[in-house]
Amino acid sequence: MPVNPSEISKSLVPDSIRNLKVYQAGKPIDELAREKGLTKISKLASNENPLGPSPFAIREMTKGLWDLHRYPDMHAYALKRALADLYKLKLENIVLGSGSEGIMGYIARTFLSPGLEVLTSEKTFIGFTILARSAGAVITTVPQTSDHRYDVEAMAKAITEKTKVIYIANPNNPTGTYITKTEFDHLMSHVPGHVLVLLDEAYFEFARNQEDYPDSMTYRYDNVITLRTFSKAYGLSGVRVGYGFGHEDLMSNLNKAKLPFEPNLIAQLGAVGALEDVPHLERTLLNNTIQYVRTFEFLKKHGFSPVASVTNFITVPMGSAQASDALYNLLLDEGVIIRPLKANEMPDYVRVSLGTHAEMDHFFAAMEKILPSFQKEFGNLL
Known part of the structure; x- marks a missing residue:
């Protein structure tokens, strides 16, 4: 029937x-x-x-066309090494994915389960909330301020025992605004250790010269994961490659949740080339x-x-x-x-x-x- x-x-x-x-x-x-x-x-x-992409990135990706019958380096050593050298990190502090959204998927699988809560702002990037809902999480949003910014005070007050992840896009998409160092410090002073703060810094390169922008690379909180991408300033949207950094214990568990061979061969090569072309x-x-x-x-x-x-x-x-x-x-x-x-x-x-x-x-x-x-x-x- x-x-x-x-x-x-x-x-x-x-x-x-x-x-x-x-x-x-x-x-x-x-x-x-x-x-x-x-x-x-x-x-x-x-x-x-x-x-468009850097000529250096195109050069490196073109070289990779002759190796498409081979699997890429599962650990993406060359790209992790380039990022570690750039940001003065250990390889163990880095996770890679197919765009920063790919890593958001790993985070949803690793940290969320039905009934747990994700706290975020209204009028922000919806990619992570989609992935969080797919894991059965409950989404709680707080209104933005009248000038289209995250209301950090309201977010701090909204944290509950069920809150597992706080998602912050900084700068925020789609408003283009950002939270300041002072605001970030204030929020973190209210975040308990059982809550993960996920900083989505997809537009970091455009905002990094703002005097009061909180470059998360200078913060080393154990419960903060920062995501960045090669899709925006580096011009590699089409090959999908992003990276995250945080405490090595968190990164180790994220790497358990990710699929092998991500990012793909061409993405890894292009990202290394892009980093070279300042x-x-x-x-x-x-x-x-x-x-x-x-x-x-x-x-x-x-x-x-x-x-x-x-x-x-x-x-x-x-x-x-x-x-x-x-x-x-x-x-x-x-x-x-x-x-x-x-x-x-x-x-x-x-x-x-x-x-x-x-x-x-x-x-x-x-x-x-x-x-x-x-x-x-x-x-x-x-």
Whole structure:
């Protein structure tokens, strides 16, 4: 007798999985090209490095093409050694994964079980909460402050006996704001030893020069794990490689939970090459600074109130979900992809990644073309 597909999933799939919302990535360039028949497209949706990967990374990855029939080094010695030398760590303090999200999966498997609690902020990166829910954990969120920042005081007060992991994206995606050294110290003074603090520093390279930014590498708390990635400033989103560091006992247990041979061969080689090319990283940061100033000023000039950011994106309040959706769709017609933020509990906001000079010119031209009709319908957003 045929069985209703929903009945199959009810009997086989745990509620913690069936009830998950699927992560929504930024619209791919090829998809928009097919839909609209466009040839000029600027993707400003996924906070990627518009300059692309380092030539050093490309060189190393190309060498690896001849070894694709071989498994990679399961322990990724060369990459761990490069990271250990850069940050003055022991190899035992490092864990690697397929993007920082891969390591988040290891953390969910290692530290969480049904009924345990993850404490985080609203309006933050949803990747870890998806993985935590898949492990059966309960998610508790606290509201952000009025200026789109983590409310550290509220988080400290929200810690309970069931709290197992505190997730902090610093800088935060999608708001681009960050918690300061003073705020981080205050929070840690309230965190008991049985609680793991997970710091997601995907945008660390963009924020590291802020005087009051708490570079977690200078902190050596036993119950803190920091995650960073090669997907943003290093331009290796397509090969998926991230890293984490913390107490060697925690790293040892995480390595038990990870799949062998992650990251893959090409990712390991590309990451080593990227770390060697410091000038490429510096060019990336310089371009980001220039485009941030141009874009922030453009948005303010045209009646918007962008959120000040220390990352490679700017988040913009739109006044309503309808205005957010309208701007997103109007820009798609012009070949510009930005990111609506409904999935991040911010339906009345959009996020604009910072691209090359030419890509931002494309964005500015598209905005100037559509703004008269847009503002006629939705008003001035200042």
